[in-house]
Structures are given as structure tokens and as C-alpha cells.
Amino acid sequence: MEEIDLKELFEYFKGKIIWIILAAIVAVIIGNVYTAITRVPMYKTNSSIVLVSEHRTDSSTYNNSEQQLNKNLVGTYSEIIKSKAVLDKVIKNLKLKNSYSELKSKVTVQAVENTEIIDIYVSDANTKKATKIANEISKVFVSEINKFYKLNNVTILDKAEDAKTPYNVNYLKDNAIYTIIGLVFSMGIIFIIFYFDTSIKTSDEIENKLGLTVIGTVPRVGRE
Secondary structure, rough: OOOOOOOHHHHHHHHOOHHHHHHHHHHHHHHHHHHHHOOOEEEEHHHHHOOOOOOOOOOHHHHHHHHHHHHHHHHHHHHHHHHHHHHHHHHHHHHOOOOOOHHHHHHEEEOOOOEEEEEEEEEEHHHHHHHHHHHHHHHHHHHHHHHHHOOOEEEEEEOOOOOOOOOOOOHHHHHHEEEEEEEHHHHHHHHHHHHHHHOOOOHHHHHHHHHOOOOOOOOOOOOO
């Protein structure tokens, strides 16, 4: 296997630096075009509900048994939020064109650990629509839970607000990846060309590779 002169390789890469930079720029352009075509920006927002004592006028009556009951209900309530009874009513109230399964796939329910708070996350390509759905789910759930359990122990803690930026698009990260891909690809191609290029480029190569002494050189003169 032929040994590679690292200094010669470095000089070769330095002479191709313009091509390396151009390759990185092209990779970024192609990557952003691909992202724009294939990736739909999605926005995520959330509303929050909290389980409280039914005796809200007297905080002293909120004892350990009621607290434990609410914690036990968190898991059940999380499932009811995504139930057909709740989401179908949300679809009807907001006159959505989504089916129950489509809406359910956009909803994520997460109980905050060691608390009685439940976060309702909704993702959609339209940030205002996501906000309306999240707030309507909270509203419908609070109403429906009174019918199911005859309990008045749920209240809306925070309403959802419009998300400003999509959660599935990170232009800075994406462009960094595209730049690295362009650099690696172009440098790989240049290395392959260098490795298989057997032409003599300098007088030093003649002396090193052929063992001959250079007694003179002919300068390259461009056209006037």
C-alpha cells in the first residue's frame, strides 16, 4: 500500500478549499429544500387541569384521604381525557373535520409527577387550532367528569396559548448537520481523487518518488 504524505495531502486539500466550501453550501441548500418539501411544521401547546378538594371554601377540610383519592384519580382522569366521550364532544363543539382517531393522535396527556396536575398537550400544523383544541378539551373534561363521578374536584389551572415556533423544526441544528454532510462528502471525494492521482505535480515529487535530480524547470506562462 502506498504511503500517504500528510503534508502533501494537506496542501492538496488546501488547494481545493473553494470546492469544499461550495459543497457545504450546496448541501445546506438541498437540505433546506428537502426539509421544506417533506417536513410540515408542527406546533404544540398545552393546557393544565388540577384536582382540588370539593370543599374549596374551607382548605382545612382537604385532608390526606382526599389528597390520596385525587392522586389515585389522576391516572383514570388521564385516560378519560382521551376518551371518545370527551374528544367527540370537542369535535362537535369546534366543528372539526378530524375523526376521533385523528384527534386522539394529536393529544398527549401527562400527569406531573408527585402532584395532582395533569397537562394536556395538543399538536397541530396550525398553532391557533392547537390552542383552541387544548382549551376545549380542558373545558369539556371538567364538565363531563361531573357527570361521570358526580365530583366537583377538577378545575382548569392554565389555559393554552399559541406556540410561536414549531417543535419539530430546528433550523440551526439542521443546517449544522447539512454543513457537516457537505464537508465530509466533498473531502471524501477529494481524498479519493488524491489517492488515485499518480501524476507528478512538483519537482520535489520527482526527486522523492523517482530518485532523480531536477536540473531545471520550465515556468508556466499564461496567454497574454
